Amino acid sequence: MPDEPASITRDEVAYLARLARIDLTDEELDHLAPQLAVILESVAAVKEVAAQDIEPTSHAVPLTNVFRDDEVRPCLTAEEALAGAPDADQSRFRVPRILDEEA
Amino acid sequence: MTVTDELLSYDDAVAAYDPVMGLEVHVELNTASKMFCGCSTEFGADPNTQVCPVCLGLPGSLPVINRTAVESAIRIGLALSCEIAPWCRFARKNYFYPDMPKNFQTSQYDEPIAFDGWTELDVDGELFRIGIERAHMEEDTGKSLHVGGSTGRIHGAQYSLVDYNRAGIPLIEIVTKPIEGAVAKAPAVARAYVAHLRELLLALGVSDVRMEQGSLRCDVNLSLRPHGQDAYGLRTETKNVNSLRSVERAVRYEICRQAAALAAGDRVVQETRHWHEDTGVTTSGRSKEQAEDYRYFPEPDLVPLAPSREWIGELRATLPEPPREHRARLQAEWGFSDLEMRDVVGAGALLSIEQTVAAGSTPQAARKWWLSELARRANEQGVELTALPITPGQVAEVQGLVDAGRVNDKLAREVLDGVLAGEGTPEEVVTARGLEVVSDDAALGTAVDRAIEANPDVAEKVRGGKTAAAGALIGAVMKEMRGQADASRVRELILERLS
């Protein structure tokens, strides 16, 4: 990861919110952007401790190559799979129209 | 909004511009279970019956990597002369689109399992070396059905219905380095590369590579630059190019379309385009002016992969003969000319013929059936040869019926029709349609006697020693028996009677 400034602007928060499909009002942005900036600054303190030759940690446990055999296990039934769906139709998950932003 | 794009003629386009291509091929592996869970990967099951908490992304579920999928990925990498990463991780590709229930796709980002390889292919007798940028592991997405609107397409749909059976099936994405220098041969090189990959993947046994079922899908990146210029032009990425023929057509179309824009002094818009098989054109999709932001980060739920040298060595030992050597060996064994072999490879029939020969047919007979009768039918139906519902074993069986004298060529073609129509095995079709050649002397004798009686002049000539005249009598018998008589036995019976 390249070094990034340990701060975040209101515009960046608005951009991230749009990517994450979170609808934030102007008031919420005003409120949250400074809070996120504080969190980032706190995390940035770690950078001062970590020297250049220490790799970023992605996993807490030093394990590699954990595999399973290629064997088929029982699946859920369609009813079970759809039980938690807000809406279903013809044994499929029914979701609102896609692409409203991109079209 | 429908805009008909201007096209420059192909000859003018390649005279003025040098195409640079990048091909991204997605291959579904043929593992029994999914990439990170034990759900079945069987094609064609009822919707959402091959799903579990892991591939549905339910809270608290944890993925575990399928060893066979990793082995297949490494073997593909080795077959493409790639380096295998001594250590690599999976990454989350974050996006919001209901084809992935997790809101991210587990993929690999800057640490692909295989990278920096190459492969060589023959295009009309000229050798091309294609650089391989990377081959990385990821998972397939679910399938959406867009409902409402008139076209069934995504635009204008009221809502979508999603089936997650395919979500989580292991995929390998193979990305070429920029392919330069093919110029006018670019469309043929693109097609030959995908055909070559298909052959290689089949030989590795890692995928069914059924393009019509979507187990091999291709995206075509293409840009043009004036001849002599080093810098690349702006490129488009054409999605949804899912047959060998389409790969060739889509490359050609984009060359003509981009050339027209450049020749008119416009610039090429860097964007995603969609290929339309039916009309043979590409249309503008989402604009890529602003690159997608997938916020990749290392997948915390999967530990890194660190394939040992020993493991890689064991997998290397399982690699099949490389395609070019394989072809050369078969050509020598079969005694085909260069031209014959080129036709076989060009038609994508190499493996089918090899398997037909393995099932007991002669190479010549196998070639005849696949390249004449079956190729014609595939062409008529607009499908790949291998998509025809007939197996190499069945083709060998049809030839076996011919060799045993049980059917003649004409009847054999009807047997093929029956098998292709789903009427069963060749033997079953022969029985059901009553196609067997009649060589029973009693039945033939009656027809022979009738033919002699009806053609006394011809019979007299044959009696007089002109045995060549017997052909007319044989024809009469065949006509009466509707082509189902054993012609050589008929001839014998005629000559016996008229000697």
Ligand SMILES: [Zn+2]
């Ligand atoms: Zn699953």
